[in-house]
Amino acid sequence: MMRAATTIARRQARTLSAFAPQPLGPKSASLVARESKVGAENYAPLPVVLAKGDGCRVWDADGEEYLDFLSAYSAVNQGHCHPKIVQALSDQAGTLGLTSRAFYNDVLGEYCEFMTSLFGYERLLPMNSGVEGSETAVKLARRWAYDVKGVKGDAVVIMAENNFWGRSIAALSSSSDPTCKEGFGPYAPGFDLVPYEDLAKLEAALKKHGANVAAVMLEPIQGEAGVVVPPDDYLPGVKALCEKYNCLMVADEVQTGIGRTGKLLAVDHVNVRPDILVLGKALSGGAYPVSAVLCDSEIMLNVRPGEHGSTYGGNPVAARVAMAALNALIDEGMVENAQRMGDILDGELKRLVSKRKIALDTRGRGLLRALIIDDAQKPGELAYDVCLAMRDRGVLAKPTHGNIIRLAPPLVIDEAQLDAAVSSLDEALALWD
Ligand SMILES: Cc1ncc(COP(=O)(O)O)c(C=O)c1O
Numbered sequence: 001m002m003r004a005a006t007t008i009a010r011r012q013a014r015t016l017s018a019f020a021p022q023p024l025g026p027k028s029a030s031l032v033a034r035e036s037k038v039g040a041e042n043y044a045p046l047p048v049v050l051a052k053g054d055g056c057r058v059w060d061a062d063g064e065e066y067l068d069f070l071s072a073y074s075a076v077n078q079g080h081c082h083p084k085i086v087q088a089l090s091d092q093a094g095t096l097g098l099t100s101r102a103f104y105n106d107v108l109g110e111y112c113e114f115m116t117s118l119f120g121y122e123r124l125l126p127m128n129s130g131v132e133g134s135e136t137a138v139k140l141a142r143r144w145a146y147d148v149k150g151v152k153g154d155a156v157v158i159m160a161e162n163n164f165w166g167r168s169i170a171a172l173s174s175s176s177d178p179t180c181k182e183g184f185g186p187y188a189p190g191f192d193l194v195p196y197e198d199l200a201k202l203e204a205a206l207k208k209h210g211a212n213v214a215a216v217m218l219e220p221i222q223g224e225a226g227v228v229v230p231p232d233d234y235l236p237g238v239k240a241l242c243e244k245y246n247c248l249m250v251a252d253e254v255q256t257g258i259g260r261t262g263k264l265l266a267v268d269h270v271n272v273r274p275d276i277l278v279l280g281k282a283l284s285g286g287a288y289p290v291s292a293v294l295c296d297s298e299i300m301l302n303v304r305p306g307e308h309g310s311t312y313g314g315n316p317v318a319a320r321v322a323m324a325a326l327n328a329l330i331d332e333g334m335v336e337n338a339q340r341m342g343d344i345l346d347g348e349l350k351r352l353v354s355k356r357k358i359a360l361d362t363r364g365r366g367l368l369r370a371l372i373i374d375d376a377q378k379p380g381e382l383a384y385d386v387c388l389a390m391r392d393r394g395v396l397a398k399p400t401h402g403n404i405i406r407l408a409p410p411l412v413i414d415e416a417q418l419d420a421a422v423s424s425l426d427e428a429l430a431l432w433d
Contacts, residue, residue, distance in 0.1 A: 259282070
């Protein structure tokens with residue numbers, strides 16, 4: 001733990017008079033060149049090539065150490081290579097890896113019991129990625145609408161503008177972001193969008209679609225949109241409207257769930273129980289792709305054998321890894337630590353906002369935080385430059401939506417690491433003051 005702080009302090013001493021990003025080390029540069037020749041270009045990674053991780057710390061291919069303030073978009077809540085998760089992965093992988101769901105396996109039942117009792121639902125449907133989990137939730141909601149509610153026309157799922165739930169055709173069909181949407185049509189019908197945080201517009205949409213609405217599906221905090229935290233009465237208001245108009249409330253907690261916001265689920269902050277809950281990312285602590293959809297039998301059992309599934313979903317490795325990931329999170333007090341460290345980070349970010357001209361505002365919950373940058377000097381690009389300057393001071397983060405830097409370290413971060421990261425961020429911001 002101390003080493004990270006020492007390394008960062010050493011790098012902070014190399015004060016730059018103006019912004020000039022450090023060149024990549026020789027191994028990193030050759031790895032980037034190698035990938036660039038033959039890899040697809042659907043990502044624009046920050047130039048840093050990671051080769052090792054432990055807790056909050058990662059090392060690049062040339063041996064430089066960093067604090068990870070992205071956590072693989074909140075998948076690595078438990079910290080990199082958590083020993084109990086790695087142990088569960090390797091034990092189960094050496095015993096029985098994959099059976100498909102053509103047969104039963106001896107772990108899935110235990111996993112379903114564990115998850116349903118932890119989250120308070122009757123049943124679980126296992127998938128792999130977050131987008132598959134959210135897609136499953138849409139399918140479950142549609143089937144419930146036809147089979148239980150008695151919808152006769154085409155079922156509608158209402159979502160919020162600026163939502164993000166992945167890259168499938170259904171996800172981009174229901175997206176308002178032209179970058180992920182344009183040029184990929186034709187789009188799947190059956191979705192409508194309303195502004196986030198606006199209960200009146202939601203009610204108007206519920207009235208407009210009348211009896212055809214299957215569900216309202218939302219992120220309790222919009223992560224990719226820039227960590228947009230709705231007012232405390234919003235989610236309870238959504239739930240009440242879903243009850244009033246007889247449709248389901250789906251919470252996509254793929255990014256906000258598993259302790260990230262200082263509670264096990266983000267909806268726990270406002271005591272809302274969604275009808276369908278989608279989990280992913282940190283459900284495996286970054287060791288394996290695991291997602292899950294939880295709901296009660298009245299919704300789950302409308303989908304019958306052969307109507308939905310996944311070769312890898314519910315495999316014994318995924319089930320063991322997820323149980324280990326959740327046990328580690330709970331036993332080691334990571335949820336409480338996220339709340340405690342999140343409060344400290346919030347205070348520090350507010351201090352930077354009052355101190356540094358280019359830091360406009362901050363928001364978030366627990367260890368899901370955002371710093372909004374005044375990028376008038378270089379619109380749409382300055383936040384990226386700030387992230388490069390942070391990288392050169394030993395902290396890794398990435399902008400989301402132009403001028404917003406998301407700050408989401410693993411939930412195992414301690415105060416010394418947090419202080420070191422905030423000093424690096426302060427130094428980086430100072431370059432533009
Ligand atoms: C809220 C939310 N839902 C779903 C997804 C999709 O998850 P995955 O990339 O694992 O498919 C994401 C990914 O960032 C997300 O933030």
